[in-house]
Amino acid sequence: MSYVQLSHVMKKFGNVVAIEDLNLSIERGECFSMLGPSGCRKTTTLRMIAGFEDLDGGEIRVGERILSSQAKNFYLPPEKRNFGMVFQAFAVWPHMSVFNNVAFPLQIGKLGKQEIERRTREALKHTNLLGVADKSPDDLSGGGKQRVALARALAINPDVMLLDEPLSSLDPHLREEMRFEIKALQRKFGFSIIYVTHDQSEAMALSDRIMVMKQGVIQQIDTPLNIYNQPANQFVFSFIGLSNQLQVSCDSQGIRFPDVEGSYAIHPAPPAELQSQGKAVLACRPSEIDFVTQGGVPGYVKRRSYLGEVIDYNILVGNQELRIQKGRRSNGPQEGENCQLSFSKLQWYQQEKHTENGGG
């Protein structure tokens, strides 16, 4: 059953339409990520859900409750939405103790002193901050400060937690650790999470479902696995994970690669529509290409490097480069050697139309 629901949401900045018609629903207790490149309107969407931005069209609901409605000219203020919020910048008050940072939003409400104290301690306990409750957040590391922001969001006992790149200012190790902490808190308290990030591995690790967005338009909403294995289009394919995209031509004989002798049978073949255009983009993950001993597409190992668990190959196929990654125990060709490649699990896309000779 859908819980947070955006219906026909429109947002303009001045005369510019930033989001035209956004429709999505998030389940109760779900971890839902909004993923996309910088400027794709992730924060704008989150701010509309939080109530910091009004709408130029459409409606936002939680369950049966309307939060924002352009038609009804109704906006529930952010503090009445019962959403916890954590943003990228450390939004903590250095002149207040950690304890007071967390207690402060509760003091605005109608809670009694004892209840405020209880909830604050509880939130500090679950974020491992009880020991530093009397310190200033400035005495804490970046991770500590972000834990204070998390504790403050937790203390209001939110229905939904809105997180906007909350870990991006932390170092990679801490970032990974805090992902699991956020996930554990969600399991314990059962709130929904709406998580904004442009880091695809973060979205993959945390989410039940990921929405990939481009310029305010949803490209795909799906599980991390499906987003990776069955990308809805070339944008999603190239945004998620490492990707190879080779320009090829195709005819009844098979597939031809620029500057490579011969044509090759590749399965599955491009769809009829692309066949009839005579050209296509062969898109394939670095892990889905194998070295074979005969009948493969010829390549040349330009670079071979160990990345710990995997060996990363930079291969030239004619005039195009591609990446292949294999387990560190695998047998592959050496740098400077020729090789042959077979492709599996590939996607076919249309080549972008561009005019040669610089014509209009």
Ligand SMILES: Nc1ncnc2c1ncn2[C@@H]1O[C@H](COP(=O)(O)OP(=O)(O)OP(=O)(O)O)[C@@H](O)[C@H]1O
């Ligand atoms: N209040 C505003 N007035 C005018 N333009 C705005 C306003 N807020 C955002 N924008 C513009 O809308 C676009 C989308 O911004 P938004 O912050 O939602 O993107 P984002 O996906 O969160 O990007 P990032 O990953 O960089 O945080 C940006 O180009 C931004 O300049």
Ligand SMILES: [Mg+2]
């Ligand atoms: Mg943003």
